[in-house]
Amino acid sequence: MNCKDARQLITGYVDGELDLVGSMEVESHLEDCGSCLQTLKSQRDLKQAIRSSALSFDMPRGLENRVMAAARKESKASARKSATASSGLSALRSWRWLSGSATFALGAAVMMLFMLVGRNLVHTPNGSRTEDSLSEEIVSSHVRSLQASHLFDVASTDQHTVKPWFTGKLDYSPPVVDLADQGFPLTGGRLDYIGGRPVAALVYHRKKHVINLFVWTSGAGSGDLRGEPKTVSLRGYHTIGWSRSGMTFIAVSDVNAGDLKQFVDQIRSHTNP
Amino acid sequence: MFKRVDRDALAQALADLPVEFREVVVLRELEDLSYKEIAQISDLPIGTVMSRLARARKRLQISLCTGSGKELQREL
Numbered sequence: 001m002n003c004k005d006a007r008q009l010i011t012g013y014v015d016g017e018l019d020l021v022g023s024m025e026v027e028s029h030l031e032d033c034g035s036c037l038q039t040l041k042s043q044r045d046l047k048q049a050i051r052s053s054a055l056s057f058d059m060p061r062g063l064e065n066r067v068m069a070a071a072r073k074e075s076k077a078s079a080r081k082s083a084t085a086s087s088g089l090s091a092l093r094s095w096r097w098l099s100g101s102a103t104f105a106l107g108a109a110v111m112m113l114f115m116l117v118g119r120n121l122v123h124t125p126n127g128s129r130t131e132d133s134l135s136e137e138i139v140s141s142h143v144r145s146l147q148a149s150h151l152f153d154v155a156s157t158d159q160h161t162v163k164p165w166f167t168g169k170l171d172y173s174p175p176v177v178d179l180a181d182q183g184f185p186l187t188g189g190r191l192d193y194i195g196g197r198p199v200a201a202l203v204y205h206r207k208k209h210v211i212n213l214f215v216w217t218s219g220a221g222s223g224d225l226r227g228e229p230k231t232v233s234l235r236g237y238h239t240i241g242w243s244r245s246g247m248t249f250i251a252v253s254d255v256n257a258g259d260l261k262q263f264v265d266q267i268r269s270h271t272n273p
Numbered sequence: 274m275f276k277r278v279d280r281d282a283l284a285q286a287l288a289d290l291p292v293e294f295r296e297v298v299v300l301r302e303l304e305d306l307s308y309k310e311i312a313q314i315s316d317l318p319i320g321t322v323m324s325r326l327a328r329a330r331k332r333l334q335i336s337l338c339t340g341s342g343k344e345l346q347r348e349l
Contacts, residue, residue: 011330015308017307051302106323
């Protein structure tokens with residue numbers, strides 16, 4: 001094997017993608033060729049650098065979870081086991097390439113990934129979340145929950161079933177209230193991911209519209225939502241967010257802004273400590 | 274050789290890559306997909322995935338070398 005041929009294969013070798021014959025040919029060439037060995041080492045170092053550097057960016061973790069959520073649609077059972085693990089990468093391995101729609105959804109998620117990788121790796125200096133990026137993520141998460149038929153991990157109108165369901169899955173207990181009398185029945189809940197963290201998503205309905213209420217413990221990355229609830233409208237969806245007593249809430253829906261505000265007012269008055 | 278790569282330089286080098294190269298790098302290094310999976314997602318033959326990755330890595334090494342002022346490494 002000459003250097004030219006070896007160079008073609010070194011990438012595959014470094015990634016562990018060569019078959020046995022190819023690997024052996026490359027290895028035997030490398031025994032005699034310091035220059036190609038150098039190429040190999042450079043590629044390995046570069047790979048390592050990309051993986052260790054990129055994984056510490058906050059934004060790509062959120063994106064990684066988006067791709068993970070897209071995969072979860074098609075392989076719920078196996079992904080569920082690893083969905084709560086700290087590394088989402090094992091969930092990706094359990095994809096089954098079942099249908100065109102899975103690949104499409106994945107493709108869409110991946111496209112989102114590169115556009116944002118391109119934009120945010122350069123522009124996000126120290127991992128602080130902007131409100132826009134949080135709102136984007138909330139709306140995307142909401143839309144995905146609708147498309148995926150993955151609205152519920154627990155489907156129940158009973159708050160005494162939904163609230164305890166989160167025990168052991170989150171390190172906090174989200175307040176769950178039923179507002180059926182006010183026209184906003186609780187329909188269930190699920191575990192979702194925002195900003196790289198598992199969060200509770202409480203699902204309410206308003207006539208035929210879905211309202212997702214995301215709840216998590218306040219801290220870095222929640223954005224500054226102290227004070228009066230803050231409305232952000234994005235792509236036809238309304239989000240209203242607020243923080244109180246150490247919890248951050250964001251409601252998102254395509255219902256009109258007035259109805260969503262009514263929902264938020266009801267939730268706030270029922271969760272007043 | 275890049276023992277400790279400057280994170281910003283790496284981010285910039287990645288952002289500077291043409292999208293078809295950035296795509297394979299991200300799918301491989303950040304998402305840990307196999308060549309076969311990348312080929313399916315990107316609708317490319319596996320051989321193309323490998324050669325694109327090779328070229329993408331070469332370009333990144335050049336960006337990073339140039340950026341830090343080191344002379345271009347011979348094997349590039």
